[in-house]
Amino acid sequence: xxxxxxxxxxxxxxxxxxxxxxxxxxxxxxxxxxxxxxxxxxxxxxxxxxxxxxxxxxxxxxxxxxxxxxxxxxxxxxxxxxxxxxxxxxxxxxxxxxxxxxxxxxxxxxxxxxxxxxxxxxxxxxxxxxxxxxxxxxxxxxxxxxxxxxxxxxxxxxxxxxxxxxxxxxxxxxxxxxxxxxxxxxxxxxxxxxxxxxx
Numbered sequence: 001x002x003x004x005x006x007x008x009x010x011x012x013x014x015x016x017x018x019x020x021x022x023x024x025x026x027x028x029x030x031x032x033x034x035x036x037x038x039x040x041x042x043x044x045x046x047x048x049x050x051x052x053x054x055x056x057x058x059x060x061x062x063x064x065x066x067x068x069x070x071x072x073x074x075x076x077x078x079x080x081x082x083x084x085x086x087x088x089x090x091x092x093x094x095x096x097x098x099x100x101x102x103x104x105x106x107x108x109x110x111x112x113x114x115x116x117x118x119x120x121x122x123x124x125x126x127x128x129x130x131x132x133x134x135x136x137x138x139x140x141x142x143x144x145x146x147x148x149x150x151x152x153x154x155x156x157x158x159x160x161x162x163x164x165x166x167x168x169x170x171x172x173x174x175x176x177x178x179x180x181x182x183x184x185x186x187x188x189x190x191x192x193x194x195x196x197x198x199x
Contacts, residue, residue, distance in 0.1 A: 003193075003194040004033070004036060004037075004040070004191065004192070005191070005194060006182065006189045006190070007190055008190075008192075012044075013040045013041065014040075014041070014044060014046075015112065017156060017157040018112065018133060018136065018156060019133045019135045019136070019137075019153070019155055019157075020037075020136045020155065020156065020158070020159065021136075021137050021141075021150065021153075021159070021168075022034040022136065022137070022139075022159045023140065023141040023159070023160055023161070024140065024160065024161025025142070025161070028162045029161055029177075029178055029180070029193060030138060030139070030140075030161040031116065031117075031138060032193065033161075033180065033191075033193055034114070034138035035057050035116070036193065037136065038050060038061060038136070039061055039064035042065050042069055042070070042087050046087075047111045047112070048112050049088045049090065049098075049101060049102065049105075049112070050070070050087060050089045050090065051090040051092075051095075051098045051115050052092050052093075052115075052116035052117055053093050053117035053121070054092055054093065054117065055092040057117075058089055058092055068086075069087060070086055070087045070088070071083055071086040071087070071088055071089070072088075072089045072090075072091070073088055073089065073090050073091065073097060073101055074091045074097075076097070076100060079100060079104055079105075082101075084107075087111075088111070093120075098115075099128050103128070108132070109134070112135065113134060113135045113136070114135070114136045115129075115135070115137050115138070116138045116139060117138070117139050118139035118140075118141070118150075119141075119143035119144045120139075121145070122145050123145060126150075133156075137150065141164050141168070147166050148166075151166050156185060157183065157184045157185075158170060158183045159181070160172055160180055160181045160183070161175070161179075170183050175190070178194075179192045
């Protein structure tokens with residue numbers, strides 16, 4: 001697994017940083033980092049509902065963890081068979097199936113909801129999530145149809161790779177490749193993915 005550092009010290013992301021927004025322009029590494037954060041959480045024993053627009057992210061996640069930690073939901077019948085001890089991977093791009101999982105899991109509070117590629121979806125995403133604070137949203141906020149809702153939300157953590165056009169109440173410093181600006185309440189750090197093993 002690629003190493004994540006905070007101010008050049010090894011960093012382990014955990015649930016105390018939620019809710020969290022990860023954003024950046026296309027090819028800024030925001031997408032890749034968000035998958036690394038989810039991998040980190042799963043390795044700690046956190047259960048995730050993992051939903052992305054495209055299957056490459058799922059493949060990358062499974063490269064980073066043991067696949068016996070996850071259960072893939074590809075149709076409605078799978079929802080009834082979700083094991084209590086595994087993270088859930090929703091079929092990529094199937095928003096209707098994702099919504100059914102969110103709406104039908106009784107113990108939704110036991111999961112962290114991860115949605116990647118937010119720019120690919122409409123306002124039904126925040127409507128489905130509701131007031132749930134155990135969330136990580138990832139993508140290009142400037143290309144997102146519900147960017148105003150995102151900007152208004154009180155995020156405990158924001159990880160920003162490129163300065164967005166919409167105001168997130170954060171001034172981004174000059175960053176190098178693989179670096180992002182991590183704002184956690186009143187603290188600000190440079191967060192970086194170490195280049196080792198990055199494809």
